[in-house]
Amino acid sequence: MEIKFYNTLTKTKDIFEPIDKKTVRIYSCGPTVYKDATIGNMKSYIFMDTLRRALRYNGYELQHAMNITDVGHLVSDGDEGEDKMLKAAREEKKSPLEIAAFYTERFFKDFERLNIDKPEIICKATEHIDDMLKFVEKLMENGYAYETSTAIYFDVSKLDAYGILSGIDLRRQRAGARVEVDEEKKNPYDFALWIKAPENHIMKWESPWGLCYPGWHIECSAMSNKYLGEQFDIHTGGIDLVPTHHENEIAQSKGATGKIPARFWMHCEFLLIDGGKMSKSLGNTYLVQDIIDRGYDPLAYKMLCFTSHYRNKLNFTWEGLENAQNSLIKLKEGYAKHNGGTVEVSDSEIEEYKNKFLEAINDDLNMPVAMSVVWDIVKNPNKSQKFANLLLDFDKVLGIKIDEPIQKKTEEIPTEILELVEKRKTAKANKEWNLADEIRNEIQEKGYSVKDTKEGTVIEKI
């Protein structure tokens, strides 16, 4: 059956077929491991997982690489600001590599909890410094890069077109462009490939330009090229990566190889919280752990993600999660109902359901429609083993462990306590230490202890 994916590059749903017909080569932008991934980040990885599973379901093999940014992702997506890894290392009094190892482990723990398949190749930036350096040297040789007193910059004016993914028009942007002003840069949109390390910079490597560290964008170009070749099938990431990171990846690859690295660029829209942005000061940067702490099965969050298309914004509320958890329970009950059922169902009926499901996932991963097919089967009054088998088959794409019991926490913490814990988190984020202590006392008076551990906040009955 024909597969169609929306391609940010062409702005249309295009027919998808892998370059080598059999194996799909994918690159996904992975996490910057200096803090915990949020449920917002996980929306993008649930999309990535569904894509993998849908391609497998269609009979394709996968060669999928995802990077771990453990060096040099600066505070903003541009080049200005303090290095996030170094900032976290200083604040947590650990080495940058310790910080990276700690948060990488936690990131993959969330993958397990959400039943997200790990890509075949996980590549760490710090283990590919030579590949990045070679890429920068190639760009220098090809005349796409130049040296200043602080960095090696990519010269965007050398490209026939910069901005093809996000559609920015450089001629219009030039006057008063809101990008970093660096006197030595030739064009405002030139970006750093390789940065000269200041004296006290911890992570730096020898290079023809002295001790340096890589820019963020170069890592994805160097690693995708190494593992997937000059041109591969699909590049994925969150929608925020389109205007800077992915635009710059395309620029780098065009400068080095003359090719746009991926044929399909697929982007996941953002998760909103209570209709707005997730932010530290609002205390609503929820983690998968928060979902578990409130007594929900993490897979209920996957169900919530399936209620909207990956290219739409999704609004997260605890009420919404409650509904998603109820749906998950009903699905599992539906599977159990059919399992062992003896009603005879024709093969053509099964085939029809299967085709509808396949049509939905092959239509740019239309999960809301795919789920409606699942519900039709669940609600079918004829209890049949064939339906149970079909649901289990669909679960290869959904990954919601339809045949397993719901994962419940043994003891549920009362909402009142959880709300106080949230308030304390906000107070701490705002550095209101006295208020945070007062709230902790209040929690204790109500019979619970709250501890900040390496694994996050732990709430226990005293």
Ligand code: AMP
């Ligand atoms: P980061 O670790 O910040 O580089 O982000 C990892 C991935 O999560 C990237 O693909 C981002 O685009 C994506 N992402 C970040 N915030 C959100 C959000 N609120 N909703 C969906 N995806 C997000």
Ligand code: ZN
């Ligand atoms: Zn990337």
